[in-house]
Amino acid sequence: MRNNLGPALAVGALLVLGTGLVLALFWAPEDADQGFSQRIFYVHVPIALTAYACFGWGAWKALRLLWTREARYDLESYTAIHMGTIFGVLVLVTGSIWAKVSWGIWWSWSERQLVLFLVLFLFYSAYFMLRYSTDPGPRRANMSAVYALFGVVLIPVSFLAIRLAENFIHPVVFTRDGPQMAGSMFFVFCVCLAGMLLLAAALYQAELAGKRLDARVRELREALA
Amino acid sequence: MSGYLGDVAALARTSLLLELRQRDTVPAMVLFVVSALVVFRFSLPADASDLAALGLLWIAIVFTAILALTRAFVAERDQRVLDGLVLATADRSAIWLGKVAGVLAFLVLAELVALPAFALFFAPIGWETVAAVALANVGIAAVGTLLAAMAAASRARELLLPLLFLPLVIPVVVGGVGASVEPDPGRYLAFLGLYDLIFAILAWASFDYVVAE
Amino acid sequence: MIRARGLERRFGDKRVLAGLDLDVAAGGFVAVTGPNGSGKSTLLALLAGLLAPTGGELEIEARRNEVGYLAHEPLVYRELSALENLELYGRLYRVPERRERIGMLLERYGLWPVRHERVSAYSRGMAQRLALCRTLLHDPSLVLLDEPYSALDADGARLLDAELAALTGERTLVVSTHDPDRVRPLATQAVSLA
Numbered sequence: 001m002r003n004n005l006g007p008a009l010a011v012g013a014l015l016v017l018g019t020g021l022v023l024a025l026f027w028a029p030e031d032a033d034q035g036f037s038q039r040i041f042y043v044h045v046p047i048a049l050t051a052y053a054c055f056g057w058g059a060w061k062a063l064r065l066l067w068t069r070e071a072r073y074d075l076e077s078y079t080a081i082h083m084g085t086i087f088g089v090l091v092l093v094t095g096s097i098w099a100k101v102s103w104g105i106w107w108s109w110s111e112r113q114l115v116l117f118l119v120l121f122l123f124y125s126a127y128f129m130l131r132y133s134t135d136p137g138p139r140r141a142n143m144s145a146v147y148a149l150f151g152v153v154l155i156p157v158s159f160l161a162i163r164l165a166e167n168f169i170h171p172v173v174f175t176r177d178g179p180q181m182a183g184s185m186f187f188v189f190c191v192c193l194a195g196m197l198l199l200a201a202a203l204y205q206a207e208l209a210g211k212r213l214d215a216r217v218r219e220l221r222e223a224l225a
Numbered sequence: 226m227s228g229y230l231g232d233v234a235a236l237a238r239t240s241l242l243l244e245l246r247q248r249d250t251v252p253a254m255v256l257f258v259v260s261a262l263v264v265f266r267f268s269l270p271a272d273a274s275d276l277a278a279l280g281l282l283w284i285a286i287v288f289t290a291i292l293a294l295t296r297a298f299v300a301e302r303d304q305r306v307l308d309g310l311v312l313a314t315a316d317r318s319a320i321w322l323g324k325v326a327g328v329l330a331f332l333v334l335a336e337l338v339a340l341p342a343f344a345l346f347f348a349p350i351g352w353e354t355v356a357a358v359a360l361a362n363v364g365i366a367a368v369g370t371l372l373a374a375m376a377a378a379s380r381a382r383e384l385l386l387p388l389l390f391l392p393l394v395i396p397v398v399v400g401g402v403g404a405s406v407e408p409d410p411g412r413y414l415a416f417l418g419l420y421d422l423i424f425a426i427l428a429w430a431s432f433d434y435v436v437a438e
Numbered sequence: 439m440i441r442a443r444g445l446e447r448r449f450g451d452k453r454v455l456a457g458l459d460l461d462v463a464a465g466g467f468v469a470v471t472g473p474n475g476s477g478k479s480t481l482l483a484l485l486a487g488l489l490a491p492t493g494g495e496l497e498i499e500a501r502r503n504e505v506g507y508l509a510h511e512p513l514v515y516r517e518l519s520a521l522e523n524l525e526l527y528g529r530l531y532r533v534p535e536r537r538e539r540i541g542m543l544l545e546r547y548g549l550w551p552v553r554h555e556r557v558s559a560y561s562r563g564m565a566q567r568l569a570l571c572r573t574l575l576h577d578p579s580l581v582l583l584d585e586p587y588s589a590l591d592a593d594g595a596r597l598l599d600a601e602l603a604a605l606t607g608e609r610t611l612v613v614s615t616h617d618p619d620r621v622r623p624l625a626t627q628a629v630s631l632a
Contacts, residue, residue: 167407304512
């Protein structure tokens, strides 16, 4: 069963995401205010939501690790957070592109989503620093898990903080209409979201399988030595 | 006092004793805080507002906190005393609580110097700032102590602690500066209280997993 | 008292202990020998509960506060006195009649005259004796000593000989050592890590 999951997810991701992107580029109605550039929204927001999902999945696996002490959850938690960080970087990149196209600047502190992902990027980068500078073993697994839990709690707390900070950091200069989406826009959005989630799942499976294979090879090498 | 609270009291006493015994750190810390504020004074343009200055106060507090936290587990780590405590304590969160007491004492001492110095160099401070600092101390000590224990177990200690700490302290800075600066400090103080509650509970519950296998 | 099957501990890619089987009855005395780097300290840390096995099983019929552990480092605060250190450990271990017990141990190991001095002023031998006091403070049923003779001077070694002789049969002992001859007369079993 496990052997089929990876390829199935990959194919599914390709199909759904491909469809979604095509729909987003050609079929979805043009936005009155922002024109063509608004279409980045169909990529940018699903990537953000997928990143949240990855961090949440990583935190869940972390909780499982602390609960059961089974080593495999460490790898699963790490992989999920790795995925989340990659998608997080993509949020920053697509958000930046969108800002440049829409308003001519590469960054805006009044963009809550962007600022939040900047903070999260810093936080989860420190996660990898923590793992990198600690010797592998139960201790590192435990600490990573605790840190992953802190991360998932930080997401809403940071979001609240950023909202509160807007009052004194900078008055909101640029506005963007919240998506009062037409039905067709919402449909395309959902397709893209599903596609992104499938993509994340496919990459997660792939990386996990690869790492497990590495571990098996090492075990076999030792058994032979 | 028996049981868990007795353990916490004994560990807190030890923590404070250790702070006091390192005689060089108190004057060094006072000097650091005052020097930092002077540097900030030179870094602000002449017409800078009081609000900008208050922002710098919070920067000073964050970096003093990093100093305090970098030192937090030095004694335990060097002598591997932490292993002894981990074996001896029934509930390891008592170690965390005891350490938090030590860190808080250091922070309060630093701020007893920093706040009047700030009022002298820059602008007077209202009750909201003091309240915000008090609330921030709790959050910083709670989260920072846990992270300091993590960093102590790694190879890159001094570098790792600020990396782990700074993203988590951003909400504290927002709450603190907001309370100091905004006309309605209540929201920000409440936010700081929320941060303290959530992260203190999380740190208290997860400390055991950070120091033991 | 102790039961290990296929006990394994790795650090990263390095496997320090591999597939160790061990059975120790209550009251037994195990001498652990082996060259440097063979895993003696790792084994003791595993038995103490400081390290978790990365493979295999380990069962110990003693609660955490019934285990006494002597490591390479004394595990005491250098900036506190012997008395303050033992007070803290005595409190944490809930030692009954703490004061008396601490006084008795400090006397026995010749540290009573220096009980108020900071550990940073002690010699290596004195610190090791304090570590022994710390290890035995709570009258553990399982005593784990990691190369206890290595830092002791002749007097201290004699005290330890007497202590081990007194404990043999009464408590379970696991002692790792470079000098097996020292403990051979008392040991009931030997484990050699090669």
